Amino acid sequence: MQISETAIADVKILTPARFGDHRGFFSESWNRTTLADAGLTLPDFVQDNHSLSHDRGTVRGLHFQAPPHAQGKLVRCGRGAMFDVAVDIRAGSPTYGQWVGEELSYKNGRQLWIPAGFLHGFMTLEPDTEIIYKCTDHYAPECDRAVAWDSCGIDWPLEGVTPILSEKDASAPALADFTTPYQ
Numbered sequence: 161m162q163i164s165e166t167a168i169a170d171v172k173i174l175t176p177a178r179f180g181d182h183r184g185f186f187s188e189s190w191n192r193t194t195l196a197d198a199g200l201t202l203p204d205f206v207q208d209n210h211s212l213s214h215d216r217g218t219v220r221g222l223h224f225q226a227p228p229h230a231q232g233k234l235v236r237c238g239r240g241a242m243f244d245v246a247v248d249i250r251a252g253s254p255t256y257g258q259w260v261g262e263e264l265s266y267k268n269g270r271q272l273w274i275p276a277g278f279l280h281g282f283m284t285l286e287p288d289t290e291i292i293y294k295c296t297d298h299y300a301p302e303c304d305r306a307v308a309w310d311s312c313g314i315d316w317p318l319e320g321v322t323p324i325l326s327e328k329d330a331s332a333p334a335l336a337d338f339t340t341p342y343q
């Protein structure tokens with residue numbers, strides 16, 4: 161298990177080992193003890209999510225759950241490739257409003273650990289991209305929130321792509337018009 165830093169101290173890149181042979185590969189995509197031995201102890205996970213996005217340029221986000229159901233997320237890509245983004249919205253954080261983005265793909269096997277207190281979103285880089293992620297709290301619709309994907313200065317890899325958004329995401333408020341619930 162390789163753990164790498166990002167520009168935001170609490171957001172980490174995790175790359176589990178892959179054991180390849182003539183059939184393909186095997187990898188332990190999540191092992192609490194391996195991670196702790198590598199120096200990173202995460203909260204307990206209570207829910208796994210999995211979504212498929214058909215088209216390249218699909219943007220899901222930027223989302224978070226407000227307290228008391230804030231979610232930390234451990235994100236990976238099961239098929240295809242995506243540009244995964246976290247934005248710090250923790251009140252008083254020295255990196256408030258800053259973002260980090262990483263390419264997560266089936267090929268690179270990378271995962272992104274995003275603690276509670278961050279916006280999360282991604283843009284798909286290939287058709288039929290599947291995201292799989294572990295959450296530290298259950299889905300709570302009453303706490304589900306969205307911030308406009310293009311309001312945080314994120315350098316999305318658009319390359320001539322018109323983003324595909326849900327209605328919720330297309331009408332989300334800008335970060336500048338938003339008061340963080342993470343006090």
Ligand SMILES: Cc1cn([C@H]2C[C@H](O)[C@@H](COP(=O)(O)OP(=O)(O)O[C@H]3O[C@H](C)C(=O)[C@H](O)[C@H]3O)O2)c(=O)[nH]c1=O
Pocket residue numbers: 209211220221223224233280281282298299326
């Ligand atoms: C998040 C969630 C959704 N749902 C239901 C609610 C809707 O009927 C349907 C689609 O939900 P939504 O449009 O919010 O799905 P995404 O746009 O992929 O939202 C997710 O996208 C970003 C990237 C995230 O990090 C969040 O986990 C989540 O907000 O699934 C559930 O039943 N359970 C859940 O945990």
